[in-house]
Amino acid sequence: MAIGADYEIILSEMRLRLKSGHVLSEFLELNNNLEPSSEKWANSIAWNFIPFYSELTGYGLNSFLIGSPKNKKKKIQYIFSNDAIVEINTFNSQGGAADRSFIRYDESTSEMLTVDEDNIPYRLSRTLKKENLIVSSFIVQDDGQYWVYEYLWELGVIIGIRDFSLNSAKPFVDLTVAYNENGEVDRISYLFNDEQFFVYEKK
Numbered sequence: 592m593a594i595g596a597d598y599e600i601i602l603s604e605m606r607l608r609l610k611s612g613h614v615l616s617e618f619l620e621l622n623n624n625l626e627p628s629s630e631k632w633a634n635s636i637a638w639n640f641i642p643f644y645s646e647l648t649g650y651g652l653n654s655f656l657i658g659s660p661k662n663k664k665k666k667i668q669y670i671f672s673n674d675a676i677v678e679i680n681t682f683n684s685q686g687g688a689a690d691r692s693f694i695r696y697d698e699s700t701s702e703m704l705t706v707d708e709d710n711i712p713y714r715l716s717r718t719l720k721k722e723n724l725i726v727s728s729f730i731v732q733d734d735g736q737y738w739v740y741e742y743l744w745e746l747g748v749i750i751g752i753r754d755f756s757l758n759s760a761k762p763f764v765d766l767t768v769a770y771n772e773n774g775e776v777d778r779i780s781y782l783f784n785d786e787q788f789f790v791y792e793k794k
Contacts (some may be wrong), residue, residue, distance in 0.1 A: 598729070598739055598755065601717070605731045609715045618693040618704045625672040631655040633667045638676055640694060640703045641716055641728045642742060642749060643768065646779055646791040662686055683708075752779070766790060 608614050631637070635653040636645045645652050660666050663682040670678040679692040692705045698720070705714040713733045718725045730738040743751030752766040764781050771777040771793065779791040 598727075601729055602731055602737055602739070605715050605717060605729060609712055609731055609733060614704060614715070615706060615710065615712050618695060618702075621695050622677055622693050625677055627670050627672055627677070628674070629671045630659075631669045631671070632658075632660050633669070634665070636667065638669060638679075640676075640692075640701075641718065641730060641738075641740070642725055643752065643776065643779065643791075646776055647740075647752075647754075647766075649791055651776070651791070651793055748774075 633653050633655050636650070637653045637655050639645050639652065655669070663686040665684055666682050668680040668682070669676050670680070675694075675696060677694050679694075681689040681691070683689040688708050690705055690707050691710075692703050694703045695701065700720070701718050703716040704712055705716075706712050714730060716728070716730045718728045720726065724742075724744050726742055728738075728740045728742075730736075737756070739755035741753040741755070742749045743753070748768075748770065750768055752768060754764045754766055755762070766779050766781045768779050769777045775793065776791070777793050778789055780787050780789045782788075
């Protein structure tokens with residue numbers, strides 16, 4: 592699927608980084624220089640590195656737990672440094688490590704590397720900013736899948752998402768983001784043959 596030369600260049604570079612033997616050491620070196628300041632726990636995903644990624648897969652965000660859980664079974668740990676999430680640890684049903692994500696931030700480009708329980712990298716995510724707003728994001732996986740999103744902002748919130756993902760039925764899909772009176776995402780939808788389809792609806 593044609594997604595534009597600029598995006599193809601970014602995806603190709605990300606695939607090469609993901610396959611390189613040193614991408615994990617890069618992230619670990621950066622994170623080793625950080626001072627963890629706090630941690631939070633959740634029963635499921637409570638924060639998106641890629642804007643609305645959880646909602647785009649059909650699930651809303653969970654709330655952070657108050658305090659630490661009694662055990663780690665099926666829990667997610669978020670580690671903070673200077674109020675920013677820098678590491679995410681996901682635990683399986685036995686309380687063992689399932690996967691880990693390391694996040695590095697930059698003024699214009701931020702990245703998240705996800706590794707499996709054997710510390711093998713399998714996903715690299717990236718966001719690009721302009722004027723402190725995320726304007727596009729990218730995900731590549733070791734199985735060849737990829738996701739590309741562009742964001743339309745209005746009055747400080749994202750109101751539209753253009754989806755160029757591999758599994759998209761068309762060259763791209765324009766998604767509309769609607770909010771409730773509390774400023775929370777209420778639904779994400781798109782039009783096809785004059786019919787509205789919902790990717791996500793808040794329950």
